[in-house]
Structure formats: structure tokens, C-alpha cells
Amino acid sequence: MSKQQTEKRRLFSFDKSFSTNVIFSQPDKYKLLEKVSYNSNNLINIGSNLSYSPLGFSKESLSINIRSFDRILHFDKKEKTITVEAGLTLIEFLNFTLKHNLWIPQLPGYPTITIGGAVAANVHGKSCGKHGTIRKSIKSILLFHKTHGWLNLSKEENEEIFDLTIGGIGLTGTIVSVTFELMEIKSSKFTTEKKEVNSIEESKKFILDESKDASYTYTWNRADNLINFGKGFVYKNYLDKNPSDFHGFKEVKRKFRPFIFPMWNKFSINVVNFLYSKLNKLSKSEKNENFLNVIFPFYGNENYFNFFGKKGFIESQLLISEEKFESFIEEFKSLFKQFEPTITLFSLKNMNGKQKFLRFEDNKICITFDYVNNKENLLFMSKIDSLYDKYDIIPSVIKDSRLSKETIKKSYNEELISFKEKLCKFDGKRIYQSEISNRLEI
Amino acid sequence: MKYLIVGASSGLGKELAKKFAEENNDLVIVSRDERDLNAIKSDLETKHKVKIDVLPLDFSSINEINDKLLSKNNLLSNLAGVMFPIGMMFDDDNSNLNTESISRLINANYVSIAYTIQKIKKILIKKENTSIIGFGSVSGFLGRDINVTYAGAKRGLESFFESMAFDDDLKKANIQFYTLGYLATNLSFGKELILPKASVKKLSNIVFKNRKVKFKKTYYPMYWMVVNLILKIIPFSILRKLKFK
16 A cells, blocks of 8 residues: 555645644545554544535644545435435435435535534534424544544434534544435425515514415625615515425536635725616515525625635624624624625625524624725724623634634633533544644644 | 456446446456456446346466356356456556566466367357457556556557457457557556546446457557557667656
8 A cells, every 4th residue: 555645735724724734634535544543643624615614624734635435325214314424515405305305404504514513513414494404414434533433423322422523523533424314305396485684684584474384585785885785675585385306416626716805895895786786676585496596595696705716715604693683783883884794795684593602693683794804894893892791692613714722712611611522532632633723722 | 248347347348338327238247356346336227127147256267267257157158258358557567567566567468368168169250240359458458667567568469459350260250359448547647648547437338339340450449540650660770768768
């Protein structure tokens, strides 16, 4: 067997806010996974490297890419369970399950995210108000750990490690395969309804009241200036009731290649938002949409990210209670008036679940903002960070690569301490480390 | 249809197994790595209506070939073809390699392939149009300072496949030999190479498409044919001087 199973690479976080040279490995056999793990002191797992923050690499760790482990190991249509390897992408996964009218509904926004990455990040999709996060669909996990070896994780076996691994940002070991409980899906087509809203309060009311009947309810709101702040649309995606045949999705290789110069600025955002609003007003309030457009809205729209240019962007995703929402928005608006941040995306959805460890999950409202990565915005964001404690806000470690250890400590509080303690008990040497875990001192 | 693939657990072999199963062919897959073979079996049987038999064995050992492969008459009956996308390499394969390792390398990359073909020839010629597909390496173009034995074995294997074209017994069979350049597999991972690594997926499609061609000796990627021609034209003494310059 060749010695050269590693190479040097420069990796970037998806938001482009951080990059470093790393040692990278892509084993394609179980024996090789064991070998590369035994041969390095520190390790971390990487899938498609689509995490907004640098979760899959660190200068000091060997990045183990699990993409070659992409097989279906077991499928029971009657029991509605499937075991797949962690390197399988979501589109590959769906191309198989949808043929059998089965799926998991907790799907993040891009189809080439790997199963392992999705589990490690405890991802959610647009339907998180109804279906929660991917945790709810996971039955068991096969984990490889450098010193503990091969471990079966489930509620019945190694429950504590099972719990730490879901949303554990790859720090418990290499997720090699995952068994899911699948849900029935009659059709892979959607009907989308939209309603215009004039304020963020109106948007909130819609997502809370109407998310119960629809599969997916979420908003698109303007934040390009204070006058238009909160104006936008509420979308509701219903799965078609009439059964439809599934013919498979074609996988098209699309590239995230940022433009040399950023295209997003106050003027362009204003123009695009204006045109988008006009188009939405003029188009029908109800339309049929295909699965990929609804579930993976950025697939085919990669230029949204490329437009941020080489410096990239910062996404902030926050969980806030229904009760504290309005006062937070008021304070947000007041800071907005003062700092005039450049925001490209502002959206709301409802979230359902229970917050534990580092998981971005709770019975709260989920707010998303995308910011152009510049000094002014970073200053504005730091002011917003200081409000987390006051409003019991939980920020997403997965999305916001800028978050400091102090902010996370305050927001996650005892859950962070508990995660750290349990992780150290399991792995005293803290073998699996990423740039984010180093920064947050986990 | 049923095909035997030796070296199916990774790289080109894994891709060939995928392609041939996608085209509804049953497979017998051979490799040392049982866990990987079982994963491939589950995957392909779940996705396609095919039967995959798994044979974990060390192909550098004639004894293991006899005991675990050639003794399985039921598995080998009715074969539509055999493929040998196998390549064993050692890091210390230079002109000072020990005899035990030389023997293993020559066995895995040449002798075992020739031996298996000889032994299953009778089964293969029972049907018309059976395919015998071998894979060489551009490392066999010229003597070298690394992968010395591997290159020699691959050069010998190419000669063996050419000789099969003159074998009367095999005149109804399809004999194909691909001389492979750098492929995007784990064998080339982390190596800085002068030419780009080619896709194994594309190659597996080509192999599948050509499987019924009577005799084919080709290069993948094709530009290696030009490289070979150039190396043949330049006198060896000059090539040697270039190396020590």
C-alpha cells in the first residue's frame, strides 16, 4: 500500500471567511480509513465542504474526506428504513428513496451535502416547524474512532455518544454509516402559495399560524433599507396530493466560484429586491413547482453566493422565542438605523425541537440574515451578538463562522459545558478537532 | 450475463462493478477487502436487479486462487467475461526489493492473471463473445527507478494479452488490453504528476462499450499513445542521460 494517501490542500469555509492549508485524505476502503486515522494525531471529518463555517478542517488536523463511502448498505421498504454510508450525497440518497415513495423531510438547502455532514450538523430544512431537524429521522449510526474503534450508536447502544454525535460537528469520530427511518411521500411535486406581507410582525404571524397545515412555510423579507424593512412574501409549499412517478434527478456539476469583485452592494441589493418583489406581485399566487426548486433553492442559483466575491459573506441564523421576537426586532431596527448594514437575505421560519449540546434546535422562530463580509457589517453583527443574552437567542455555530467563544458560552451556557465534558470523557485526548472547535475551545 | 472482476473493492474495479451492475449484469467480485466487497454487494443488489457474489482472497497467492476462486465451479460457470483491474504496488519497489515482495508483485500483477485465465479458459470458450479484459500501466513503457517490479510485471502482462490474440482456443473471445495512464484513484492520491489524472468513471463506460470488440489494445487517456511513441523514438542512452542530468 502506498505511503502517499494524503495531500496538501488549501481549503476555504463555504462563506469564504476563513482558509488555511491542510493535510487532506480521501480513503476509499475501510482499511484505509483505519490506517489514515491511526497515522495522525489529530483528525477531523469533511464531506462536500459546504459548511458555512470551517467545521471540516483545521491546520493541525488531518481532514478525512468520506465522500468515497457512498453506498446503500441496507434497505427495508416494508419497515421504511435505510442504511447508507456517510459520503452519499442528499441527491444520491433521494434518487433512490423517492423511487420507493420514501424520504426524510429534514433536508438542508443544497443537494450535494453528504449524509455524514448533515448528521454532524443536525441540519434542518424549510419544514423544521413541522418535522424538526434530521435528528428525528436517525435510527442508528456507525462511528469509527481512532482509539475506540468501531462503535454502533443508537438509543439502545452507546446512547450518550449517539446523542453527542448528532449535531456534534464531527468531534466524536468519523460517521461511517447512518440508518434512517423514512417517511412516505406520495408525490415529488409541490404547490407553492404566496402572500404578500408588509411587516415582519405580519410575517411572524403567518409562520406561526399557518405552518401547521403546510409542509413548508417560510418568508422572504426585505432588509435593504429601513423603509422596506420586513416587507416581503410568505411562501407555503404543499406536497401534491396526487401521486406522481419519480424519474430521478439529473446531477449537474455546478461550481461555487466567487467573482473577483463583489457584486452585492446596497444599490444592487436594492434593485434585485425591488425586481424580485415586483415579479412576485405580478406572478400568480399559486404555482406548481418541482422538488429540486423547493427543497434545494440554491441549486442552479449558485451565483447568489458567487456574487459576494472573494471576501464572501457571513450568515447569521438565530433562534428566538415567540415572546421576545418583537422586542428583538425593534432593537435590531434601531441598530440598523445607526449602522446601515448590507443585508442580502432576511428570512423567517418556525422551528420545532429541543435544544441540547451544540445543536441549533428549539421550539422557536428561526431568523436568517446574510451579510456582505465587510468591516461595517462585522461591527453591526457584533452589536447584535451583544443582544443574544438579553433575548435568550441561540446563534448557529454551523452557519456563523465569526462567532466568538464568549458569545457561544453565553448563548449555549450549560449545554456547551455539558457537551465539552461528555466529549472529553469519551475522548480524553480530544483527537477530532476543527478550526471551529479550536476557536471555541471545545 | 455474469462477469468476474478481480480487484473490485476500489478505484477502477469498483467503478467497473458499478457500471456492469447498472447494465443488469451479475458479478463475481474479488478482492482482499471483504468489508468493502460486502458494501459494494449490498449497494449494487439494492439498486439494481442483479446478483453479486463476493470472494475475498489475496490474488498474489496461487494457493488462495485455487482454494477460493477456482474451486467455485458454480460461481464461474456461465461467465460472459473476466476483468482484471488489479494493481498491487509497494512503496519500496526499487531494484533492491526483496525476493518475497518481488514474487508477490509479479504474481498479483501478472502470473495470477495469466494463471486464472489459463484455468478458466475452458469455461470462457464455451460461449461465444466472452470478454477477457486486462489493464496495463504506462509505467511499463520504460525501465525506471520506482515501481520497478510492478512496471516489469505490467509489461509482461501486455505481452501475455498480445499472445492471447494468437491463441487458437481464444479466437472467438474478445481480448482487450488497456494501457492506463494516471487515474484519479487512491493509488495516485497525493502524488504530484506531470499529466492530469483521468476519470475512472469515463474509463468504465469505455470498457463496457468496447466489451464486445474482438481485439482491442488501447491507451487511456489516448495521449499516452503519443508519449509511448516519443519514448520509443528517443534512444535509451539519451533518456538515461536526461534522468541523470
